[in-house]
Amino acid sequence: MSADTIPITIELAGGLELLFDNEKKFNIDLPTKTKDGNAANINYLVDHLCVHHMKDTRRDMFEINGTVRAGILVLINDADWELEGEGEYELQPKDTILFVSTLHGG
Template structure:
C-alpha cells in the first residue's frame, strides 16, 4: 500500500486502453493510477469509481460518450480485471486491489 497525495493510504493500479480507446486518453495505452485505498464512506474504490476517475482526471478527449454511457462503460467495451472478464468479478462493483491491471478493449470497429 502506498501513500496518496493527502497522506492517506493509496492503491496503485495499472489501466490499459486498446482497440482505439487509447486515442481518448492522450494516445497513451498504459497509465499508472493511484487512488485512495478508502473512500469517504469507508468503502474501497471499485470499477465504477475508477471509470468516473478516468473520465474526470485522465481523459483529455471531449468525446466521453465514446467511453461511457449513462455513467457506465459503454456497450462494446470489454473490461478485463487481471486478465479475467469483469463479468466474472462483479463488473463495476469489483473492489480494486493493490497492483490490479484493468484493461479496457474496444470491440467496436468503424466501417
C-alpha cells in the same frame, strides 16, 4: 503509494487510447474510497479516469450512465470483469485493468 491510495495499472486498446492522449498503458494511484466513503470499485475507476486522465471531450465514447459503455471489454487481471462482479468489483493494490473497444467504425 500511500494508505489512502491503491496503485492500479491501466491498459487501453482497440482505439480507446485515442481518448487518453494515445497512452496505451499507465499507472495511477487511485483513492481507496469514493466521496461517499465506499471502497473504490471499477465504476469509480471509470469516473476517475474520465475526470482526471481523459484528454478527449467525448466521455460518452468510454462511459455511459456511470459505467463503461456497451462494446468495451473489461479485463481485471486478465479475467473478464463479468466473472469478478463487473462495475462493483472492489479494486485491489496492483490490479491491472484492461479496457478494449470492440466497436469499429465504417
